[in-house]
Amino acid sequence: GENVEQHPSTLSVQEGDSAVIKCTYSDSASNYFPWYKQELGKRPQLIIDIRSNVGEKKDQRIAVTLNKTAKHFSLHITETQPEDSAVYFCAAIRSGTSYGKLTFGQGTILTVHP
């Protein structure tokens, strides 16, 4: 089955700095890679995603990149703000089949210091 590794496990930055979280996946058939944000005491929610036929996607201050050959993808947050503090999860899935299971990484605790 799919295995997703996520690094770092914790990340501490100053407000205004950039933050980068990296994930690798094992199943070359995985074709969809979402990122979820979980605020303290809340449920995870989708913030951005990327499909395997796209190398990069941006949405305001967040961007995701995908390297299919190396089987890794990354989340980039620019101009970080205290409200970006949360746990971030990457995930991978073989979308479009009945066998697709959403597999998550171990999570990254991001702390943005004012």
Next chain:
Amino acid sequence: NAGVTQTPKFQVLKTGQSMTLQCAQDMNHNSMYWYRQDPGMGLRLIYYSASEGTTDKGEVPNGYNVSRLNKREFSLRLESAAPSQTSVYFCASSQPRDRGQVEAFFGQGTRLTVV
């Protein structure tokens, strides 16, 4: 439209007791999941159901059973609770959308403590 609703929100069990976590979604999704969340371990898949009447083991199924009662409901049962099952449990559902996107919607979580 409530999304994904899971009950209870909190539960304390004694070792050896049994209980069922309930989950229901009103978005007409085919796929439903049960995850457990432990510090440093991320969201680990316990069981998965691709459609009504089908279930499949995830990464950590031991000690759990599931029932996909109908398209809306997917329950998780602990037959004999153990302290190692102390965790936060999340139910989720998903449906493929255009262009291969799959957004999962999560319930509010159940914080389970086994003493």
